Amino acid sequence: MRLSGYLAILTTAVSSCSALLAFPGAEGFGAQATGGRGGSVYVVTNLNDSGSGSFRDAVSQSGRIVVFAVGGLITISSRIVVSSRVTIAGQTAPGQGITVYGNGVSYSGADNTITRYIRYRMGKTGDSGKDAITIANGANMIFDHVSVSWGRDENFSINGDVSNITISDSLIAQGLETHSCGGLIQTDGGVSIIRTLYIDNKTRNPKVKGVNEFVNNVVYNWGGGGGYIAGDSDGPSYANILNNIFISGPSTSVSPFTRGNANFHTYVSQNYYDPDRDGTLNGWVFSQSTENYSGVDFQANKYNYPTVKTLLSPTDALAKVKASAGASKSRDRIDTYLVNTELGSLGKVGALISDPLVAPMNGPGPITGGTAPVDTDKDGIPDAYETAHGTNPNVNDSANIASNGYANIENYINSLVP
Numbered sequence: 229m230r231l232s233g234y235l236a237i238l239t240t241a242v243s244s245c246s247a248l249l250a251f252p253g254a255e256g257f258g259a260q261a262t263g264g265r266g267g268s269v270y271v272v273t274n275l276n277d278s279g280s281g282s283f284r285d286a287v288s289q290s291g292r293i294v295v296f297a298v299g300g301l302i303t304i305s306s307r308i309v310v311s312s313r314v315t316i317a318g319q320t321a322p323g324q325g326i327t328v329y330g331n332g333v334s335y336s337g338a339d340n341t342i343t344r345y346i347r348y349r350m351g352k353t354g355d356s357g358k359d360a361i362t363i364a365n366g367a368n369m370i371f372d373h374v375s376v377s378w379g380r381d382e383n384f385s386i387n388g389d390v391s392n393i394t395i396s397d398s399l400i401a402q403g404l405e406t407h408s409c410g411g412l413i414q415t416d417g418g419v420s421i422i423r424t425l426y427i428d429n430k431t432r433n434p435k436v437k438g439v440n441e442f443v444n445n446v447v448y449n450w451g452g453g454g455g456y457i458a459g460d461s462d463g464p465s466y467a468n469i470l471n472n473i474f475i476s477g478p479s480t481s482v483s484p485f486t487r488g489n490a491n492f493h494t495y496v497s498q499n500y501y502d503p504d505r506d507g508t509l510n511g512w513v514f515s516q517s518t519e520n521y522s523g524v525d526f527q528a529n530k531y532n533y534p535t536v537k538t539l540l541s542p543t544d545a546l547a548k549v550k551a552s553a554g555a556s557k558s559r560d561r562i563d564t565y566l567v568n569t570e571l572g573s574l575g576k577v578g579a580l581i582s583d584p585l586v587a588p589m590n591g592p593g594p595i596t597g598g599t600a601p602v603d604t605d606k607d608g609i610p611d612a613y614e615t616a617h618g619t620n621p622n623v624n625d626s627a628n629i630a631s632n633g634y635a636n637i638e639n640y641i642n643s644l645v646p
């Protein structure tokens with residue numbers, strides 16, 4: 229009796245521990261990613277491409293929570309490879325935060341990563357045929373408030389043996405001609421795309437196959453390939469497509485949903501479409517017709533996926549995305565242009581770009597660097613926060629686990645954003 233009671237308590241403790249969210253409010257298939265919790269803290273102290281104190285060095289080892297004592301542009305000459313069990317807390321960077329510019333970032337095989345409030349922009353000089361973010365295999369990753377642009381193959385590609393991924397409150401923009409794709413999302417392991425803006429891509433905004441939930445997203449100015457490409461192959465897919473908003477722009481020539489077939493099983497609700505490019509929001513909710521949804525197989529019931537705590541109406545989703553998608557703690561010039569000038573025009577403005585270094589984008593900078601708050605023990609948590617929250621500003625204690633299950637540094641980084 230006593231033993232089983234003890235076991236019951238143990239089991240409860242273990243399951244409540246494993247249920248800890250990546251951060252408070254994390255949602256979707258990747259919500260339980262643990263990142264670098266239980267490992268050490270690495271403070272990025274310079275904007276160098278490599279070497280001690282660089283972002284590349286920070287993510288090169290497993291078991292790290294990466295914070296930033298600098299803000300600005302990190303120009304990289306080769307692809308950065310992120311290790312397993314890494315948390316990247318871009319919201320800690322002073323000034324306008326961090327933009328990584330150049331060859332893209334690989335998360336292939338990087339199990340258990342948490343990535344927040346950072347911008348990944350490919351260069352025109354980036355390897356041809358490379359994606360801004362690539363995930364070919366791996367499980368349990370969450371990308372939240374991440375801005376991704378200028379990939380040369382896909383802007384954000386998830387393709388292969390990949391499970392439990394969330395992309396939430398992010399901004400995925402402007403693949404470079406000639407391929408110009410928002411992202412190939414192709415896995416049976418579960419991908420949630422939530423409150424994310426897909427803007428200015430010819431095709432694959434995203435192209436989805438497998439297990440997917442697509443909830444409260446905004447897709448703006450897609451091109452000839454379609455806004456949401458449903459499978460386009462023989463493999464079966466099972467998707468919830470809930471309360472998204474599709475707004476045509478100057479480059480848009482086709483209806484939002486394309487290339488569906490009977491293997492694409494989907495539950496749909498309240499997807500709003502504004503096709504007329506007249507600068508006002510005056511569309512309608514798609515009727516559940518085969519034509520409107522490009523021949524998918526409609527399901528009567530929602531798939532039992534993690535979903536969101538609060539399902540917004542499509543027009544509320546638009547407002548939310550405008551206010552906070554991407555690395556929005558401090559939006560840079562690029563995201564501000566995309567959100568205010570392009571999306572804000574409701575159909576009138578949308579750029580085809582082949583070179584991000586010329587107008588209207590004019591390159592990835594400038595990014596204001598700012599000044600980091602004083603951190604005497606250099607453990608990543610500023611003195612003022614430590615003093616106010618009962619940790620020791622003179623002792624390296626940021627990686628210690630607090631009573632709520634998060635590391636001290638996580639409680640700090642989570643306090644910086646809504």
Ligand SMILES: *[C@@H]1O[C@H](CO)[C@@H](O)[C@H](O)[C@H]1NC(C)=O
Nearest residue numbers: 274275276278279280281282
């Ligand atoms: C960063 O790069 C600069 C110049 O490229 C160099 O002077 C400096 O030593 C580097 N810093 C570190 C920590 O390697």
Ligand SMILES: *[C@@H]1O[C@H](CO)[C@@H](O)[C@H](O)[C@H]1NC(C)=O
Nearest residue numbers: 257260366367368391392417
């Ligand atoms: C994905 O998440 C589910 C639910 O948390 C879990 O049971 C499963 O093991 C995860 N898959 C992988 C490959 O980690």
Ligand SMILES: *[C@@H]1O[C@H](CO)[C@@H](O)[C@H](O)[C@H]1NC(C)=O
Nearest residue numbers: 512513514515517518519520
């Ligand atoms: C799509 O939905 C709209 C609104 O319900 C409806 O008016 C229109 O006829 C539909 N188009 C097609 C091709 O079914």
Ligand SMILES: *[C@@H]1O[C@H](CO)[C@@H](O)[C@H](O)[C@H]1NC(C)=O
Nearest residue numbers: 268269605606607624625627
């Ligand atoms: C803090 O301690 C961890 C190990 O507990 C270590 O990895 C890290 O380098 C230390 N940081 C500083 C600034 O000493």
